[in-house]
Structures are given as C-alpha cells and as structure tokens.
Amino acid sequence: MDAIWTLGLMTGTVLDGEIDIALLRSDGERIAEFGPARLASYPRDLRPLLRETFEAAARWNFEGPEPTIFAEAERALTLGQAEAVARFLAEEGVDRSAVAAVGFHGQTVLHRRREPARLGATRQLGDGALMARELGIPVVFDFRSADVAAGGQGAPLAPVYHAALLRHAGAGPDTAILNLGGVGNITWADESGGLHAFDTGPANAPLNDWVRAHTGEEMDWDGRLGAVGRVDEERLAGLLDHPYLAAPYPKSLDRNDFTSRMADGLSLEDGAALLTAFTAASVARGLERLPGRPRRLALSGGGRRNPTLSRMIAERCGVEVVDADRLGLRGDAVEAECFAFLAARVLRGLPLGFPGTTGVPVPTPGGRIARPD
Structure with a gap:
C-alpha cells in the first residue's frame, strides 16, 4: 500500500477543552510526511457537559444501563469535532477528497483494566457514522473494543506509532x-x-x-x-x-x-x-x-x-x-498523529495491539470503519 493522507483526532481525559487535529501521510508502518496540525477549541458549552458525563460514568462503572447523558454528549462531541475538522481542512486548503480517512478516537469516559478473573472494559464516546455523514469522508473509530474483547487492556494503543516516530527520528x-x-x-x-x-x-x-x-x-x-x-x-x-x-x-x-x-x-x-x-x-x-x-x-x-x-x-x-x-517531532500533535497512523493501519487490517503493549495473546487488529454512504 502506498502512503496515504489520514487525519487524526484526539481529546484527552484532562478535559482541557481542546481538540488535537493532525494530518499525516503514512502506510501505517512508516511515516512519510507530517501535515498541518493544530489545537482547536470545543464549543463553549461542551466542556461542562463532558465534566457532567465523566461524573455520570464514574457512578455507572459499567453496571446496568448506560447513563442517558452519554447519548447527548456523544452527539455534541461528534458534531463539535466534525465542525473543527471541516474548518481545519478549509483553512489549510486541503480538499476533503485527499483525505483517505479520519481517525476519530472519541472521548474516553471510563476505562477498566483487565484483571485475572475479569475482562477489562472501555467506553469512548464518538459516533463514527454521524461524523462520516457530516464530513463526507470515511471515519475509523472504536479503536479499543476489539482489543478488550480479545483479552487485552485496550490501552495503550500509541506504542506502534511511538515506535515509528523513534525510527523516523x-x-x-x-x-x-x-x-x-x-x-x-x-x-x-x-x-x-x-x-x-x-x-x-x-x-x-x-x-x-x-x-x-x-x-x-x-x-x-x-x-x-x-x-x-x-x-x-x-x-x-x-x-x-x-x-x-x-x-x-x-x-x-x-x-x-x-x-x-x-x-x-x-x-x-x-x-x-x-x-x-x-x-x-x-x-x-x-x-x-x-x-x-x-x-x-x-x-x-x-x-x-x-x-x-x-x-x-x-x-x-x-x-x-x-x-x-x-x-524533530511535534510534541503537541503526537496523539492526534497517532490516530491518523492507526486509521491507516485499520484500512490495511494491520494489528493495533500486541502482547507487549495491550497484553493480547497475539497481535490483534481493531477499529471500525464508517463510510459516508
């Protein structure tokens, strides 16, 4: 596979109100070129909604039905990030047709690590299908669930990209x-x-x-x-x-x-x-x-x-x-670049988790692809 342009998105658990956006050209194994990157701000009312969602997630703790606030927060977060991507591409002069996929991590609201007698669990808010329709670009999302289902931790997923960065440097x-x-x-x-x-x-x-x-x-x-x-x-x-x-x-x-x-x-x-x-x-x-x-x-x-x-x-x-x-790396953009890189790996069917990183028994692919149509 030739190197392709993918766009990565990341919002961390510090809830700083910023969306990390980065374009990266790669084949999911080697970095070919760094594209534009920036921090974009959420709409003003989204951060308090996410704080309330975090509190609801902690009370829920994977027991019983999901809190109803999840659906509201997921839609608002997805639309907020889709709007930020559209603005980013327009201001950078990048045609949407040049982007093979968006790597949409979503917002982690709760993560439970695997224990000897219990599988782990993880929940990221992010509607990949809605973002694909909004942008008209394929969206790769739900990066962690397959790893957890296979007996892994679901985290960290960044190591395969970090290793590529170290080689590149x-x-x-x-x-x-x-x-x-x-x-x-x-x-x-x-x-x-x-x-x-x-x-x-x-x-x-x-x-x-x-x-x-x-x-x-x-x-x-x-x-x-x-x-x-x-x-x-x-x-x-x-x-x-x-x-x-x-x-x-x-x-x-x-x-x-x-x-x-x-x-x-x-x-x-x-x-x-x-x-x-x-x-x-x-x-x-x-x-x-x-x-x-x-x-x-x-x-x-x-x-x-x-x-x-x-x-x-x-x-x-x-x-x-x-x-x-x-x-020669971009410390503020690494996490967003990572999910651009992982999106390319998902398109190729390459593994995201490994025995020495997430603890899966064998290298394990993951992620889901939502297409605009």
Missing part, C-alpha cells in the same frame, strides 16, 4: 517516549525492535483537578505552584506502595484510578508539589519494570510544558529528559 533503544496526558504512558523498543509499553501512572489529571478545585485555574501554569511547594517525602513513599506501580505490564489506567485526593489536607502549593512528584516517581517505578533501561526520555503531550514536572522526572528517574520537539 533515528533514535535507538537508548530513547523511550513518555507521553504526559491525563495519564502517563511509556513506549520503549528494545534492540530487536520488540515493543514494551504501559501506563506508568497519573500525569496531568490529578494535578489539574487539584489546581482547578483550589483556584479555578485549569492547570499549574509553568509548574509554578509545584516549584514552590514542599514534597512530603514520607507521604509520597506511602503513595508509591500502590500495587499498580509494582505490577508487571501490560497494564493500563483510568483517569480516576489516581486522583487529587492523594493531596488532601495539604496547602495548594504543597499539594501541587506532591502530585507532581508522584507522577515523576511513578515513571521511575515504571522504568524499573522494563527489561532494559533507556537513558533518555522524549516527552510528548501537555505535561512536557511543565518544567517542574520535567525536572522531577529527570531527577527521580536518573535519565536525560528532552522535549520531543528537539528530536
């Missing part, structure tokens, strides 16, 4: 990619090309929630609060006893598995420092699980813009930390 097994979204996830390719990947722990979600609850701000801008706070090392050590951090991978997390309640009772600044340090220390615990040790972490995602978090990761992990942009 000429980086070897001395470098791993650490994406810092709502949850942190790491990808490392060993010397034989084998993929090792998992969710390391929380990233931005607990810290953002803590700052929002105490100040109304959306995040710890430039890591200023965490920088002046004091890390309670004794409390941190207790948090690091969590069994997830010691568990072997494959493994994955929901944003609610680690919350801002870890900092309850602390001042604003000390709570920010503790939550930032916990994210960094959970990465260090994750590195201990790998069969080899990368010497450099390339950071992608919004968390890489927090210099306090980057510094703590370097200190607590004993590695060099670099912004993915320094490797």
Whole structure:
C-alpha cells in the first residue's frame, strides 16, 4: 500500500477543552510526511457537559444501563469535532477528497483494566457514522473494543506509532517516549525492535483537578505552584506502595484510578508539589519494570510544558529528559498523529495491539470503519 493522507483526532481525559487535529501521510508502518496540525477549541458549552458525563460514568462503572447523558454528549462531541475538522481542512486548503480517512478516537469516559478473573472494559464516546455523514469522508473509530474483547487492556494503543516516530527520528533503544496526558504512558523498543509499553501512572489529571478545585485555574501554569511547594517525602513513599506501580505490564489506567485526593489536607502549593512528584516517581517505578533501561526520555503531550514536572522526572528517574520537539517531532500533535497512523493501519487490517503493549495473546487488529454512504 502506498502512503496515504489520514487525519487524526484526539481529546484527552484532562478535559482541557481542546481538540488535537493532525494530518499525516503514512502506510501505517512508516511515516512519510507530517501535515498541518493544530489545537482547536470545543464549543463553549461542551466542556461542562463532558465534566457532567465523566461524573455520570464514574457512578455507572459499567453496571446496568448506560447513563442517558452519554447519548447527548456523544452527539455534541461528534458534531463539535466534525465542525473543527471541516474548518481545519478549509483553512489549510486541503480538499476533503485527499483525505483517505479520519481517525476519530472519541472521548474516553471510563476505562477498566483487565484483571485475572475479569475482562477489562472501555467506553469512548464518538459516533463514527454521524461524523462520516457530516464530513463526507470515511471515519475509523472504536479503536479499543476489539482489543478488550480479545483479552487485552485496550490501552495503550500509541506504542506502534511511538515506535515509528523513534525510527523516523533515528533514535535507538537508548530513547523511550513518555507521553504526559491525563495519564502517563511509556513506549520503549528494545534492540530487536520488540515493543514494551504501559501506563506508568497519573500525569496531568490529578494535578489539574487539584489546581482547578483550589483556584479555578485549569492547570499549574509553568509548574509554578509545584516549584514552590514542599514534597512530603514520607507521604509520597506511602503513595508509591500502590500495587499498580509494582505490577508487571501490560497494564493500563483510568483517569480516576489516581486522583487529587492523594493531596488532601495539604496547602495548594504543597499539594501541587506532591502530585507532581508522584507522577515523576511513578515513571521511575515504571522504568524499573522494563527489561532494559533507556537513558533518555522524549516527552510528548501537555505535561512536557511543565518544567517542574520535567525536572522531577529527570531527577527521580536518573535519565536525560528532552522535549520531543528537539528530536524533530511535534510534541503537541503526537496523539492526534497517532490516530491518523492507526486509521491507516485499520484500512490495511494491520494489528493495533500486541502482547507487549495491550497484553493480547497475539497481535490483534481493531477499529471500525464508517463510510459516508
């Protein structure tokens, strides 16, 4: 298959009100060309609706009928993202006929990891058929369900793209990619090309929630609060006893598995420092699980813009930390590019999950395709 243009969409669990959009030309195995990318804002009233939906999802917890708010939020989210895509293509001067497919991840509202006696479960809101009709472009969606049904975690799905990025950048097994979204996830390719990947722990979600609850701000801008706070090392050590951090991978997390309640009772600044340090220390615990040790972490995602978090990761992990942009990559666009890449893989019937990433017994395809007609 020749390289094709696909468009990827991603909205993370930090609920920052932004839609990541990126065009990528690939064959689902190698990156041929990076296209335009941007962050687009949701309609103003959508973010409060999604927050309410997250709360309903946590109460539901995969028990009984889905909350009725899911249908309302799914339609609003789909139309909001379709409008953002149409505007993006028009402003970038890209003809819709040039786009082979849109990779529409949708919004994760709840994720339950697999356990020995129980299959996992995952729910992303996103109506692929509605988006295909709105845009007149095939839409690939529902990327995770087949993996979960096959006994996998359904996450992380980014490693196959992360590995392609590392190859594209000429980086070897001395470098791993650490994406810092709502949850942190790491990808490392060993010397034989084998993929090792998992969710390391929380990233931005607990810290953002803590700052929002105490100040109304959306995040710890430039890591200023965490920088002046004091890390309670004794409390941190207790948090690091969590069994997830010691568990072997494959493994994955929901944003609610680690919350801002870890900092309850602390001042604003000390709570920010503790939550930032916990994210960094959970990465260090994750590195201990790998069969080899990368010497450099390339950071992608919004968390890489927090210099306090980057510094703590370097200190607590004993590695060099670099912004993915320094490797010629686009740290803000990686997740959207990923779902453009995965869309190309779905069109080719290539696997999305692997034994060393999601924990499926064999490499497993996934995704569904909705066509405009």
